Amino acid sequence: xxxxxxxxxxxxxxxxxxxxxxxxxxxxxxxxxxxxxxxxxxxxxxxxxxxxxxxxxxxxxxxxxxxxxxxxxxxxxxxxxxxxxxxxxxxxxxxxxxxxxxxxxxxxxxxxxxxxxxxxxxxxxxxxxxxxxxxxxxxxxxxxxxxxxxxxxxxxxxxxxxxxxxxxxxxxxxxxxxxxxxxxxxxxxxxxxxxxxxxxxxxxxxxxxxxxxxxxxxxxxxxxxxxxxxxxxxxxxxxxxxxxxxxxxxxxxxxxxxxxxxxxxxxxxxxxxxxxxxxxxxxxxxxxxxxxxxxxxxxxxxxxxxxxxxxxxxxxxxxxxxxxxxxxxxxxxxxxxxxxxxxxxxxxxxxxxxxxxxxxxxxxxxxxxxxxxxxxxxxxxxxxxxxxxxxxxxxxxxxxxxxxxxxxxxx
Amino acid sequence: xxxxxxxxxxxxxxxxxxxxxxxxxxxxxxxxxxxxxxxxxxxxxxxxxxxxxxxxxxxxxxxxxxxxxxxxxxxxxxxxxxxxxxxxxxxxxxxxxxxxxxxxxxxxxxxxxxxxxxxxxxxxxxxxxxxxxxxxxxxxxxxxxxxxxxxxxxxxxxxxxxxxxxxxxxxxxxxxxxxxxxxxxxxxxxxxxxxxxxxxxxxxxxxxxxxxxxxxxxxxxxxxxxxxxxxxxxxxxxxxxxxxxxxxxxxxxxxxxxxxxxxxxxxxxxxxxxxxxxxxxxxxxxxxxxxxxxxxxxxxxxxxxxxxxxxxxxxxxxxxxxxxxxxxxxxxxxxxxxxxxxxxxxxxxxxxxxxxxxxxxxxxxxxxxxxxxxxxxxxxxxxxxxxxxxxxxxxxxxxxxxxxxxxxxxxxxxxxxxxxxxxxxxxxxxxxx
Numbered sequence: 129x130x131x132x133x134x135x136x137x138x139x140x141x142x143x144x145x146x147x148x149x150x151x152x153x154x155x156x157x158x159x160x161x162x163x164x165x166x167x168x169x170x171x172x173x174x175x176x177x178x179x180x181x182x183x184x185x186x187x188x189x190x191x192x193x194x195x196x197x198x199x200x201x202x203x204x205x206x207x208x209x210x211x212x213x214x215x216x217x218x219x220x221x222x223x224x225x226x227x228x229x230x231x232x233x234x235x236x237x238x239x240x241x242x243x244x245x246x247x248x249x250x251x252x253x254x255x256x257x258x259x260x261x262x263x264x265x266x267x268x269x270x271x272x273x274x275x276x277x278x279x280x281x282x283x284x285x286x287x288x289x290x291x292x293x294x295x296x297x298x299x300x301x302x303x304x305x306x307x308x309x310x311x312x313x314x315x316x317x318x319x320x321x322x323x324x325x326x327x328x329x330x331x332x333x334x335x336x337x338x339x340x341x342x343x344x345x346x347x348x349x350x351x352x353x354x355x356x357x358x359x360x361x362x363x364x365x366x367x368x369x370x371x372x373x374x375x376x377x378x379x380x381x382x383x384x385x386x387x388x389x390x391x392x393x394x395x396x397x398x399x400x401x402x403x404x405x406x407x408x409x410x411x412x413x414x415x416x417x418x419x420x421x422x423x424x425x426x427x428x429x430x431x432x433x434x435x436x437x438x439x440x441x442x443x444x445x446x447x448x449x450x451x452x453x454x455x456x457x458x459x460x461x462x463x464x465x466x467x468x469x470x471x472x473x474x475x476x477x478x479x480x481x482x483x484x485x486x487x488x489x490x491x492x493x494x495x496x497x498x499x500x501x502x503x504x505x506x507x508x509x510x511x512x513x514x515x516x517x518x519x520x521x522x523x524x525x526x527x528x529x530x531x532x533x534x535x536x537x538x539x
Numbered sequence: 540x541x542x543x544x545x546x547x548x549x550x551x552x553x554x555x556x557x558x559x560x561x562x563x564x565x566x567x568x569x570x571x572x573x574x575x576x577x578x579x580x581x582x583x584x585x586x587x588x589x590x591x592x593x594x595x596x597x598x599x600x601x602x603x604x605x606x607x608x609x610x611x612x613x614x615x616x617x618x619x620x621x622x623x624x625x626x627x628x629x630x631x632x633x634x635x636x637x638x639x640x641x642x643x644x645x646x647x648x649x650x651x652x653x654x655x656x657x658x659x660x661x662x663x664x665x666x667x668x669x670x671x672x673x674x675x676x677x678x679x680x681x682x683x684x685x686x687x688x689x690x691x692x693x694x695x696x697x698x699x700x701x702x703x704x705x706x707x708x709x710x711x712x713x714x715x716x717x718x719x720x721x722x723x724x725x726x727x728x729x730x731x732x733x734x735x736x737x738x739x740x741x742x743x744x745x746x747x748x749x750x751x752x753x754x755x756x757x758x759x760x761x762x763x764x765x766x767x768x769x770x771x772x773x774x775x776x777x778x779x780x781x782x783x784x785x786x787x788x789x790x791x792x793x794x795x796x797x798x799x800x801x802x803x804x805x806x807x808x809x810x811x812x813x814x815x816x817x818x819x820x821x822x823x824x825x826x827x828x829x830x831x832x833x834x835x836x837x838x839x840x841x842x843x844x845x846x847x848x849x850x851x852x853x854x855x856x857x858x859x860x861x862x863x864x865x866x867x868x869x870x871x872x873x874x875x876x877x878x879x880x881x882x883x884x885x886x887x888x889x890x891x892x893x894x895x896x897x898x899x900x901x902x903x904x905x906x907x908x909x910x911x912x913x914x915x916x917x918x919x920x921x922x923x924x925x926x927x928x929x930x931x932x933x934x935x936x937x938x939x940x941x942x943x944x945x946x947x948x949x950x951x952x953x954x955x956x957x958x959x960x961x962x963x964x965x966x967x968x969x970x971x972x
Contacts, residue, residue, distance in 0.1 A: 132589070133671050140664045146657055148603070152650045156643060163639040170632030177622035177635060184618055188611045195604055202597055209589055230707070232905040233860070237700055239901045241716075249719060253704070253712035260708060327958070376942075431896030436699060436860065437692045439867025441683065446866055466913045470870040473683050478895030479875040480931070481918040485972035490914055492874040499925060503970045524972060537929045537969070538956075539875070539919060 135208040139201040147194035155187040240432040242292055243421070245299045250292070291424075298420050305413055311340045314416055324423050332419045334377050337369055339412050341384055342403055359391060434476065442470045465490070480539040486510035486523055491539075498534040502527035505537060588674070590853055591727055592667045596660060603656050610649045614642050669724040698725050703860040705731035708739070734848045741841040744834075746771050749844050759851050767847040769806055770840055772798040776813055777831055781821050788817060865909065872897050872911040917971050924966040930954055931969055938963075 162180045166173045234257060241250035301317055304310040318325060318333040325332055345362035347355055363385075370381050383399065390397035395404065405411075418428040427434070449468050452458075482497045483490050484507030491497045491507045499505045504524045506514075514520050515531040522529065621638040624630040630638075673694070680688045697720045704713035710732055717723045740748045753760060753768045760768060776799065779791035799810050812827060819828040830836075849856055876897040897906045920933030932955070941952040953960050 133675060136664070136667060136671055140668065143657070143660050143664055148607070149650065149653055149657055152646060152653060156646045156650065159639055159643045159646060163636060163643065166632055166635055166639070173632050173635045174622070174625040174628075177618070177625050181618060181622060185615060188607075188615065191607055192611075195600075195607065198600060199604075202593075202600060206593055206597075209593060213590075229905055233703070233864070234707070236901040236905060237703065240700070246716065246719060249712055249716045252715055253709055256709045256712055328955075425900055427896045427899040429896070431899045431902045432700075432864075433693065433696050434896040435867035435871060435902060436696045436863045437867065438870045439863035439865070440692070440695070442866040442870035443863070464910050466869050466910050469913045469915055472870060475684075476871060477918060478871070478898075479873045480920065481873055481875075481914050481916075482971065483914055483917045485917075488915065490874050490911070493878050499929075499969055503925075503968055505969060505971055524970070535929055537925055537931050539931050 131208045132205070132212050135201070135205040139198075139205050142194075142198050142201045147197075148191045151187050151191045151194065155184060155191075158183055158187070236432050239291070239426075240430045242295045243426070243430055245295065247292065247296065294420075294424060298417070301420075302413055302417065305416065306409065309343060309409070311336050311343065311412075314412075315340065317420075318416075321423060325419060328419070328422065330415075330419050332415055334373050334380070335412055335415060337373070338380065338384065338402075339408055341365055341370075342408070345403065359388060363388070438472055438476055441472060445470050482507075482539045484510050486514070496536050497539060499537045500527070500534050501529045508536075588670045588725065589667060591730070592663050592670070594852065596663045596667070599656055599660050599663065603653060603660075606649055606652055606656075610645055613645060617642055666724045673725055694720070694722060694725070697722055699858075699860040699863060701726045701728075703858040705735070706858045708735045710735060730852065734845060737848075738841045738845050741844055742837055744837050746775055746840075749840070752844075752848075756851060760847070763847055763850060765843055765847045765850070766802070766806065767843055769799070769802045769809070770843060773809060773813060774836060774840060777816065777836070780816050781832060783820065791817070864905070868897065868902065868906040868909045870912050871895070872906050872909055873914075874911055876903070876911070877907060919971050923969050923971055925969040926952070926954055926959075926961055927965050928954060928957060928959055928961075930956055931971075934966065937966075 158180065162176050165176050234253075238250055238253055238257075241247075241253060297317075301313045304313045315333065315336045318336055322333065341362050344365050345358050347358040348361060366381070366385060370384075373381060383402065387394065387397065387399035387403060390399055394400060414428075421428045445468055446466075481490065482505065484497070486506050487510045489495070489507060489509075495507050495509050497505045498508050498511050500511075500522050502522050502525050504522050506523065511531060511534055514523065517531070519528050519530050521527070617638060621630070621635055625632075625635050676687075677691055680691060682688070697716065701713045701717050701722070704710070704716070705726070705728065710728075713726070713731075714728055717726050717728060737748045737752055750768070750771055753771065772794070776791050776794050779787050779794060795810070795813060799806075799813060803810055812831065816828055816831055819825060819832075821832045823829055823832070846856060848854075855862070873895075876895060896902055919931065920936060922934045923931050924934045924937070925931050937952055937955075940955055950963050951960050952963055952966065
């Protein structure tokens with residue numbers, strides 16, 4: 129990469145110097161001055177013109193020289209590119225399942241744009257898709273009476289206005305929260321969706337209210353630090369709002385109110401973490417986004433982003449695999465499963481994974497994990513193979529059991 | 540947990556895959572008329588992020604070279620002639636002046652053209668520089684867990700989306716997105732706009748633009764593996780024959796002699812068929828003439844053009860987004876993602892993490908036919924217990940969650956997936972190897 133950069137810098141310098149252009153200008157000057165000389169004294173024309181020959185010729189030579197330099201710069205740069213990108217072909221297009229599902233991809237993109245708050249781009253995109261579809265339909269109708277119903281993956285699959293509305297709401301609330309430090313819309317939303325949030329075991333409402341309390345404590349809009357007025361407002365807020373939290377968050381509420389006693393030197397008190405938490409706002413914004421998306425059945429981070437990034441991480445491995453398979457002329461034998469393990473960062477693991485310790489296969493709906501009475505878990509197929517219908521010993525402990533006693537578990 | 544199972548190591552070199560297409564060096568012929576240059580220049584493509592601008596720079600350079608060469612060939616002999624003429628007193632001073640004026644204006648023309656090309660060259664190099672910087676930034680990121688990597692990957696995703704939009708012909712959205720994200724220098728809008736325009740004209744049954752493009756890239760097309768120009772000429776021939784007028788047949792034969800015959804070495808079969816076509820009316824049922832008359836041929840030509848175009852500029856035939864997604868979907872997919880029991884938001888980790896991206900509605904259908912990731916080790920929460928209904932959770936987390944949910948009495952736990960309530964004493968230790 130450094131080499132590329134170096135060569136490119138060199139090339140750019142040569143180009144910005146524009147030596148060729150300058151030489152062209154000086155040639156023009158030469159010709160012009162000769163012309164002037166001849167115009168002034170026509171008798172000297174022959175000599176002036178004769179004198180002009182060599183300078184003009186050499187200036188063309190120097191233009192060519194500077195071009196040559198640029199050319200060699202270009203060549204060096206392309207060599208450095210070749211070097212950088214050597215042995216890096218893209219994965220072959222053999223398993224291209226995706227191009228047949230373009231409408232799903234487009235749908236994912238539209239959703240991605242919506243959830244990223246790119247509403248106008250999303251609208252434009254949906255319009256363009258609709259137009260294209262209409263045009264295609266028209267052409268197909270004009271061409272032949274071919275039944276085009278199948279190819280018309282309809283627009284209703286694409287996120288409708290409702291989703292857009294939801295995300296508009298979300299960005300409206302987030303905007304208030306992050307830019308204006310106004311928690312009230314978020315709190316209102318969390319109250320409106322209290323039941324769903326509670327079912328998820330979410331703390332969102334309390335987190336929001338606690339932050340509101342802290343914000344009031346620091347002086348509300350003015351934020352000039354703890355003041356008697358701020359404390360008063362916070363206490364009033366607590367009195368008004370907190371009793372509904374008491375059964376579940378007694379401890380936390382006690383903490384908040386206990387902190388009042390440390391008012392003059394909160395910085396040194398054990399409550400510092402609550403009242404002087406620099407990331408509090410972004411944390412709350414993050415958990416709000418997460419809860420909002422979860423209630424819509426969506427993941428908090430754009431799936432398209434996560435998948436594309438995971439893809440970029442996975443590609444080198446897959447590419448290596450491809451090279452090896454080609455070299456050894458082997459085939460990919462496990463149809464439903466990638467043949468290699470792909471190292472992803474821990475944040476990219478979203479599900480529990482159970483690999484049967486006997487067969488080393490991942491369990492699926494068809495081959496679920498089974499727990500024996502001793503508490504060890506193996507896959508159903510392994511279990512059947514082990515027991516052959518009668519009592520058998522657990523492969524991990526001395527315990528014997530009957531296959532009937534094994535229970536299906538869900539991870 | 541195995542170290543390599545969850546690596547955050549970032550290998551920037553390998554990570555550049557999605558940036559470049561082919562490693563094939565491009566002996567693209569650079570003889571291309573100036574008119575095209577200006578069309579192509581202000582525009583790059585996001586995919587061969589560095590190669591395409593470089594290719595354009597080379598074309599630009601060749602144009603400069605040709606210009607200079609042409610002027611040199613005019614000015615030097617002209618100057619010599621004038622000098623000789625005035626030495627031998629064959630011309631008046633006025634004639635000499637006129638000759639000099641002509642030279643000066645030629646040189647000024649050269650200067651003007653060079654200045655234009657120079658501006659474009661600078662623009663190209665500027666864009667190249669920005670792209671190099673963009674890539675360089677990746678090299679400075681130590682780990683995949685770094686926030687900077689997150690930002691970089693987001694820009695990359697925007698690039699990939701714009702690329703996909705451009706290839707699918709959603710030009711306006713692509714432009715808007717590139718503009719709003721400020722990544723115009725990292726994507727090649729105009730190249731694709733031009734490509735889409737020609738492809739669309741072919742779909743509408745119009746060969747003019749495509750043939751013009753072929754003319755502009757004649758030398759480069761010689762190395763192409765596709766026979767775009769031949770197919771276009773053949774289509775023109777078919778259209779002439781389709782009219783059914785006898786006088787058009789003569790024109791068709793002239794056309795065939797002129798444009799198809801040169802390909803006789805490689806395309807003799809098609810040429811013979813073309814000759815045979817004269818004997819069949821457009822509504823014939825006989826193959827292969829029926830498919831030669833078929834209107835679907837236009838769609839085929841359009842595809843062929845796009846393939847040829849991408850080959851010429853060394854763009855990958857698939858959108859990079861597809862490549863990234865198919866790898867990513869598989870890497871993320873688990874058997875649980877499409878399971879009847881454990882899918883989507885019922886995911887046992889649902890309250891601590893967010894919904895799995897594969898389970899999320901956007902990608903769920905897309906991932907249905909993909910293979911799932913390979914794992915050699917189980918990955919479950921710490922301290923797992925099983926509830927009487929067979930669901931396995933981390934004990935600590937289950938207890939905490941039950942407390943927070945509120946509506947559960949002391950000594951009871953609530954299954955977050957099914958909502959059933961059990962006694963704490965019913966929790967049973969489970970051993971996952």
